[in-house]
Amino acid sequence: MDSITQAVLGATLQAALLGRWQGRKALLYGAALATLPDLDVVIDYGDAVAGMTYHRSFSHSLLVLTGLALALTLLLRWRPHPGYSAGRLFVTLWLVLATHPLLDAFTSYGTQLFWPFTPTPTAWSTVFIIDPLYTAPLLVAVIGGLVHGLRDKPPRLPLLALALSSLYLGFTVAGKQMAEQAVEKELARQGIHADALFSGPTPFNSLLWRVIVRDGADYHEAVVGWFDRQPPRIERFARGTGLHAVLADSPQEKRLEWFTGDWLRYDEIGDQLIVTDLRLGMTGFHPFRFPLAERRDGQWQLIPYVERLPMERGGAAQMKLIWARIWQQQPPLPLREWAEMLKQTSRPVGA
Template identity: 55%
Template sequence: MDSLTQAVLGAALQGTVLGRVQGRRALLYGAALGTLPDLDVLIRYADPVSQMTYHRGFSHSLFVLSGLALLLAWLVAWVGRHKGYAWPRLFLAFWLVLVTHPLLDAFTVYGTQLFWPLQPTPQSWAAVFIIDPLYTLPLLAAVLYAGCRGLRGRAVALLSLALAFSTAYLGFGLAGRILVEQRFEQALQAQGVAASEVRAVPIAFNSLVWRLLAKTPDGHYYEGVSSLFDRTPAEHLRLPRNLQAGEVLADAPLLQRLRWFTGDWLRYDVIGDALVVSDLRMGLPGNYSFRFEMARRDAAGQWAAIAPRDWAGGGAASMFDGAKLGLIWRRILAPQPPLPLASWATPAIEAGH
């Protein structure tokens, strides 16, 4: 999630657990501690694929953060032994603030390595978008109220209520994802399409309208959009993953790492003399957030892997196309007319040829 959300979550947790001992300082300490795991963004890697796939790694490990919480609790208890700090309460506060950061990140689609140094596919539960006002604003309001009124009585109760609401909202998003995935799979089955894998991803700023993705064994994928309120099958289209084009990178370690990180939700496009690899999970239909040039073709027509570089048209801005988002948000309540998914995807389809 975004840094503001992580900060107010940390502030609310530490304010609830330690507010009566630390007062308003608990909010500041919790906000700072809650954003600590994201300091890994300061580490610069040689290429954007490494930058993407090593982010949310060791600094988001439940093992590492639990150990850090133990160390911090012991240190603060020792330094503040004359101030009434109880080690168990300190550990509970620090542990909650630290581990809820990666757990919240895992509720987004990006991918979080909760069990580093173990190497399962990064957790990507895709229940909320990376910025969701309905999750953040109640926490922010409760923290601001507690900061103004102090950590007593009603303020602590309000923090607890905001935390309960935010947790329930994550459950709502997860339930919504499961529902739209089941609908999409059933709609494809009704058309005789056997999907090997289906997943849904929330679209910007809400958990009511979802991007739908489904892989098929023949190397294609289906992409669609659905609202929780739909009563008819989601509009969708069939697109190629162009797996044959990606064979030139079969032995490239960075491609293998990208496949692991994304759960192999990738497509490959030959654009001029460039081989572009796209992460299908993030962005809007036909406009993906993470696209990397990973191979070049020479004058003799031979392909060779290169150090990956960002491809124009990707990046976070691809998720915030105002015209598309306006139509997509209308889809929350109005399934007709259907979204122009084919025209949105045309540039990517043409590039794949």
């Protein structure tokens, strides 16, 4: 999630558990500690693929953060506080730290919760990277704590905010299940066999869902909303898997395949082979696209230092269509037209 959301979540947690003793300082301490896992962004991991796939690794590991919470508890208890126990301090620090990667795992990116072990990164994919409805109650609790204070007061507002934000997460889980069940029913009706299925919310909301289905050399996409009354419209696209053999010796492609769970598309654009992570963003507007090979003298050559292509973010026109599609199925979103964006050439970031 975005940094503001992580900060207000940490601040609200610390306010709920230690605010009556720490006062307004609990908000500062919680916000600062909750943003700590994202400081790994200052590390230069190498090229763009490494930067993407090593982010949310060791700094987001529940094992590492549990050890850090224990170390901080031992350090801070050299000067015992008369109001609360070391156990309460440890639980607070652990929750503030651990809820950061757990909340990140609700997005589509992928979070390595069990680093140094290497299962496919966790992506429950029920909330967009920025979701104002999740953030709002936490922000209100933080502002309320700053204005009215916390010392010697029962933590009613922080607890209420945490309850509301948690209920909202539950609603997003229900939305994901609704969308997947609708698509699975339509796939069965059309006789389409799904090798795998991935779903996530469309930008900035949890009412309209994008579902992608892997089917051999192709993939299908559908958009499903809470207010839909008709079966979803399913579009078929080519994954370009015939180009996969070109990247047989590419360490970047292997890492992307692991990190994304093989939700990749391959396109030959000009003299470059572009690999796209299909999970993130919206159809045709994907933030992680990488040129991994290029033609030289008629032969494919791997690119040793990979840079990320700039993202086509769309604009007000696309958001207006998405907003309208939340409430009505017709007209459908122009997924095929938007997917053509993936065939356009562009220069890597920093090039």
